[in-house]
Amino acid sequence: MKQISIDIETYSSTNLNQTGVYRYADSNDFELLLFGYATDFGPVKVVDLTQGEKIPSQVIKALDNPNIIKSAFNAQFERVCLSRYVGHRLNPAGWHCSRVWSATLGLPLSLRDVGSVLGLPRQKITAGKELVRYFCTPCKPTKSNQNRTRNFPYHAPNKCQQFKQYNQRDVEVKMEITQKLERFPVPQNEWENYWMDQNINDRGIRIDQQLVNNAIKCQSVFHDQYRTCQTGHSPTRLSK
Numbered sequence: 001m002k003q004i005s006i007d008i009e010t011y012s013s014t015n016l017n018q019t020g021v022y023r024y025a026d027s028n029d030f031e032l033l034l035f036g037y038a039t040d041f042g043p044v045k046v047v048d049l050t051q052g053e054k055i056p057s058q059v060i061k062a063l064d065n066p067n068i069i070k071s072a073f074n075a076q077f078e079r080v081c082l083s084r085y086v087g088h089r090l091n092p093a094g095w096h097c098s099r100v101w102s103a104t105l106g107l108p109l110s111l112r113d114v115g116s117v118l119g120l121p122r123q124k125i126t127a128g129k130e131l132v133r134y135f136c137t138p139c140k141p142t143k144s145n146q147n148r149t150r151n152f153p154y155h156a157p158n159k160c161q162q163f164k165q166y167n168q169r170d171v172e173v174k175m176e177i178t179q180k181l182e183r184f185p186v187p188q189n190e191w192e193n194y195w196m197d198q199n200i201n202d203r204g205i206r207i208d209q210q211l212v213n214n215a216i217k218c219q220s221v222f223h224d225q226y227r228t229c230q231t232g233h234s235p236t237r238l239s240k
Contacts, residue, residue: 007170009034036167066094092198128166
């Protein structure tokens with residue numbers, strides 16, 4: 001095994017677009033739903049964890065092996081989420097991001113658009129957006145859905161099958177992108193820069209929480225003063 005192409009589907013009640021992947025994966029109800037993968041550009045396999053299927057042990061071990069390339073489009077998402085799944089931080093070394101690779105060539109930053117520009121024979125399934133919304137995010141409780149706040153595979157078996165096909169197709173498209181871009185390899189030092197960037201993101205930064213809270217309080221008092229001045233009344237004095 002030299003390379004694994006990966007795509008995952010996950011659930012979390014935390015809004016990914018609002019919080020970013022770290023808080024998303026740290027949510028108490030985070031769950032890995034599907035793990036699509038292919039080794040050395042072979043056939044794609046989809047592991048359905050919602051049905052009790054297990055990711056092969058050799059694949060789990062490969063996630064920690066810097067000598068085996070783990071390839072994904074926006075690989076930070078896969079790596080951080082899989083870190084939560086395996087229970088420890090996965091070192092960025094050995095992870096290749098085909099989104100970063102595409103960006104070095106001036107290609108778009110979405111899987112669908114890159115596939116379209118490259119004219120791939122297989123394209124991302126556009127209907128997958130609705131499937132992701134259905135299975136990967138909370139739903140609004142209504143009488144028609146028995147007031148549930150989440151959709152599970154048994155609620156829509158047909159959609160579940162389509163969801164797996166969507167996951168499989170994403171892996172196929174990612175592999176085809178990688179094979180297309182192999183003529184224009186990313187220099188090793190650039191991958192090392194990418195890994196350093198990921199390590200920095202993983203560590204984050206330390207902040208003085210009391211300073212932040214006081215700054216928020218001062219901003220609130222300032223706004224109160226401003227509104228008071230606008231109405232012609234005496235401004236409220238800052239409390240010590």
